[in-house]
Amino acid sequence: MAVTIKTIAEELGVSYATVSRALNDHPDVNDDTKKRVIEKANEMGYQPNAIARGLVNKETKTIGLVIPDITNPFFPQVARGVEEAAATAGYNIFLCNSNWNKDREEHYVNALLQKQVDGLIITPSSEDLGHLKKLLKSKIKAVFISSFIPMENYTSVIVDNVLGTEKAVDHLIEKGYKKIAFIGAGEERFANKERLKGYKKALAKHNIKVRDEFITSVKRSYDQESGYELMKKILTRFDKSKLPDAVICYNDLLALGTIQAIKEAELRVPEDIAVIGFDDISFSSLSEIKLTTVAQPKYEMGKLALETLVEKIKSNSDKEFKSQIILTPELKIRKTT
Amino acid sequence: MAVTIKTIAEELGVSYATVSRALNDHPDVNDDTKKRVIEKANEMGYQPNAIARGLVNKETKTIGLVIPDITNPFFPQVARGVEEAAATAGYNIFLCNSNWNKDREEHYVNALLQKQVDGLIITPSSEDLGHLKKLLKSKIKAVFISSFIPMENYTSVIVDNVLGTEKAVDHLIEKGYKKIAFIGAGEERFANKERLKGYKKALAKHNIKVRDEFITSVKRSYDQESGYELMKKILTRFDKSKLPDAVICYNDLLALGTIQAIKEAELRVPEDIAVIGFDDISFSSLSEIKLTTVAQPKYEMGKLALETLVEKIKSNSDKEFKSQIILTPELKIRKTT
């Protein structure tokens, strides 16, 4: 049996209400008894039961964080931002990894709801939020990362995706590339749509016709392997002379895979084909890689998400919140362009 | 007000015990009422309150996972193993990132204890467990990863570190390298001690004298930057002719940094200096990197840790558990040796 407030009350011959008060540093309590209680508590190794406390207070001081791929360094970086901000705000994080799987995501969101988290930060695995209806019904405070949910009460922390790919295309064209392909992440992803929009917008600006056969998408897992395989297909699909001379990838992982495929085909990066990624994960800056990429402020995004979530939690009123917090991406020009 | 078991009992005109039974699929309940209850529950969007349930049942179906650096891809991989095993066992994970900081680690462990997690998986930031005394006192079920705590009741999931570096040295010597340096992670780390032991053991086996000046350590953060800086120092400390011709690093991140430093000094890897890492993070196999490294079965380690933890939780008896589960590392020979 763990030591509870009651045990220590008995030891001291006071009521357990007093103990509770003393431990919570309540003003109305004799300094002396307070001291005695605290001493005893330490002596007995008392640990408050947060579960019981949560039942009474209706707040658990924990927030749920649902990400789709802990294996993509982008997300650990975001998670660190969330977590450190949480630590300073006095919250703990439930970190769940959906693996881009809707069912798992739904399962986690439900579990989190049942565990009475005070709020939720989520990068949904899909823009179709049907599986999250309980979330939406539950009126829980939530903020989204990298995904825009056009609904009141929710705010999204995102990067200006359109601007990101626009910068990428501008840079490519300035460097003389003309046949620019886009390796995306599936039509349904919000960020993908936006990045594609920026791509097309920039091409139009430079009077370059959008070529549908230059726009492709991997499905589900946005990792090196997918990038590798898709690029390989592209490499065989076109005559050598008709190949794109540059490709913009949805993220760095995809870009890394793309580069592998290009090199394997005995082509050079960037001389034959230039490659640009998105995210700027730490490995992209290694001297062997030096991937040109559109950097997202990952840590800040996590931090901001948590801070606005906490604000929302604390303002129990119907205060208005921005529905989007848009950060500016930065093009890091390295050696693959 | 959220909908509770009581609300739906009132709606249906039954006692709330019945509702509880129906919802928990208890045998002693009329099939018909069960159906009615479940329907009503869905209709009203009922979500059980896991907090209340935990208070009664004295189990929360959640386990805490404390890792030191979510930014090192080794740990996300372990975390995935833990999490997926947890999902199939019906547990949720509290993921905490201590950032190699003892205070934060202590803070997290306490928070986790207060939140009544059913068990703990932890890679301590330090072998000196003083800051975790509450953990040790609390008799909570725990398993350690990558760190051996010689105490009954605790089990550690580790890799055979001695064997790992032994293999590395053997390989190097076979390749003709003789002046092998070791870039470690501080004396106090268990895994570091073991890896150093393997290094010395293997050198002895090959009749090569251990040279203290070839054994160095980074402190605190075991990342690329630390590796880079330390190697840079080594490169300036020795005359060109007296430089090591190979270096074994405590982990892949350090090795990546080491390689940067070597190349920056206009030396070649592996011709001038060979480099071996430890872990085999996914980026090490990129064609631009191709780091020779001692691979750890990261995912399996996480999975195993969780599974034995769950076993421990379920066996409330004083059943004996192995104090160490030792997996075998595998040397992946690539291009840096």
Place this chain on the structure above:
DNA sequence: CTGAAAGCGCTAACAC
């Protein structure tokens, strides 16, 4: 300043 008592939402005897 301190104690008694209610109640958070749920489960599990114990009756009926």
Place this chain on the structure above:
DNA sequence: GTGTTAGCGCTTTCAG
């Protein structure tokens, strides 16, 4: 099969 009740550990009125 179903209702009643106690109680998990804690906070918080409400009295005194």
